[in-house]
Amino acid sequence: MADLRSDDRAQVLLVAGFVLAASFVALTLVLNSVIYTENLATRGDDAGGGDAISYRNDVADGLESMVESVNRNGSTQPVLRDKLSRAVVSTSRRAAQFQVLRGISANATLVSVEWGTRIGQNxxxxxxxxxxxxxxxxxxxxxxxxxxxxxxxxxxxxxxxxxxxxxxxxxxxxxxxxxxxxxxxxxxxxxxxxxxxxxxxxxxxxxxxxxxxxxxxxxxxxxxxxxxxxxxxxxxxxxxxxxxxxxxxxxxxxxxxxxxxxxxxxxxxxxxxxxxxxAPDVPFALPAVYAATVHVEYQSTSLSYATDTRIHPGESDD
Incomplete structure (x- = not known):
């Protein structure tokens, strides 16, 4: 059997106490880190994550009807693209007008167009x-x-x-x-x-x-x-x-x-x-925008968000 003197036992107890104290400190730091990370995530949404997505959705919804309007009022691909590009700028500004008052920068630009054909009789x-x-x-x-x-x-x-x-x-x-x-x-x-x-x-x-x-x-x-x-x-x-x-x-x-x-x-x-x-007197076939891709950016003091979104009026129609 080991011969443990009283002073040796005291040293063992002291070391064990230090180990337990260090473990508690480490556990506290881990728990605080988890809580801090969760708070950051929550603050990220409050700081504009939801607003950025809402802005993107507002732009996409507004442009769906604009694509149909552009198709009704254009006869060549260059004219259609120009009208759509201006419509993107206009829709972007309308969707962002309330964000500007909060010091937020938000805008959208036309990236690409998928061409199709509009057929009809007026x-x-x-x-x-x-x-x-x-x-x-x-x-x-x-x-x-x-x-x-x-x-x-x-x-x-x-x-x-x-x-x-x-x-x-x-x-x-x-x-x-x-x-x-x-x-x-x-x-x-x-x-x-x-x-x-x-x-x-x-x-x-x-x-x-x-x-x-x-x-x-x-x-x-x-x-x-x-x-x-x-x-x-x-x-x-x-x-x-x-x-x-x-x-x-x-x-x-x-x-x-x-x-x-x-x-x-x-x-x-x-x-x-x-x-x-x-058009408009007989059945016609004219160039049309079938779908488009728009780049959306949203910047605030606590959030930087950028994404491409596809504009496809009547997607459920396919």
């Missing part, structure tokens, strides 16, 4: 035929809008006279999205006066679905709405794979306007150029 008395032959010819009623399409956005049909629609038994207007087997939207009137309108969607498999509306409805084809209200029947291109073709049948059985943006560039062979003239 005459309220027009039909859904192409522009190469008289409307009395059957070939004008059945035609191809675009082929090789990977995405469609902002597709709308505005009926201006429901009485001009056909009854369901009389070959009504059809818009087909097909990869070989079509998804078909059929638009017809429920009575001879055209006081009620029906929109029927037929997917490649499964039952038909129908939504009804009053006279002269506005149909958000890719948004799935009628007069701004959700229409469960409308699931654009349901069951169709990309790339697909968009075509029209019985285009004479319609009076109104329509428009859509596809991801194909204007000079692509996938755009059926022979079917289009120039």
């Amino acid at each position: 005459r309220t008395t027009g039909n859904f035929t192409n522009s190469t032959v008289p409307a009395s010819a059957d070939v004008a009623s059945d035609w191809t809008i675009a082929t090789g399409v990977e995405g469609t956005r902002s597709a709308r049909i505005n009926v201006t006279d429901s009485s001009e629609l056909a009854l369901s038994s009389n070959d009504p207007l059809e818009v087909q999205v097909t990869d070989g087997t079509p998804w078909t939207l059929t638009l017809f009137k429920n009575n001879s006066a055209g006081t009620t309108t029906a929109i029927r969607a037929d997917p490649p498999s499964g039952p038909s679905r129908v939504c009804s509306a009053g006279s002269d409805p506005t149909i958000g084809l890719t948004a799935g709405t009628i007069n701004g209200t959700d229409c469960p029947a409308l699931e654009y291109g349901e069951g169709i794979s990309t790339p697909y073709t968009i075509a029209v049948e019985n285009g004479r059985q319609f009076q109104g306007t329509y428009s859509l943006v596809v991801d194909e560039v204007i000079d692509s062979t996938d755009i059926e150029h022979d079917n289009y003239g120039t």
Whole structure:
């Protein structure tokens, strides 16, 4: 057995005490470090993390509607890009006006543009035929809008006279999205006066679905709405794979306007150029912004935030 004298035992106890004290100090430092780190993270959000994200979202939301406006008011890629660049600056300043009062710098700049093609017809008395032959010819009623399409956005049909629609038994207007087997939207009137309108969607498999509306409805084809209200029947291109073709049948059985943006560039062979003239008198195909990338920066005394965000109006429309 070890011979521990009283002074040796005292030294052991003293060393043990120092070890325990050092351990407590180290544990206290670790706990304080964790608490300090959590406080920093919390203060980071309060100092502008949430505000920076809100600013980015405000810019993106504002520019989605601006992209649609730019597309309606431009006819060439350089003009569209210039208009969009100015719209980014304007939207950025509006979104940041309250931040400036707090000494915060926030701005957004246009980085890049993804080009597409806007297709449509603006005459309220027009039909859904192409522009190469008289409307009395059957070939004008059945035609191809675009082929090789990977995405469609902002597709709308505005009926201006429901009485001009056909009854369901009389070959009504059809818009087909097909990869070989079509998804078909059929638009017809429920009575001879055209006081009620029906929109029927037929997917490649499964039952038909129908939504009804009053006279002269506005149909958000890719948004799935009628007069701004959700229409469960409308699931654009349901069951169709990309790339697909968009075509029209019985285009004479319609009076109104329509428009859509596809991801194909204007000079692509996938755009059926022979079917289009120039806006606004006949069906047209014009360059359009399909999507854009914007660089967002947000600077405060305690936060530096920068990111690229993609502007894609009607992303859920794809």
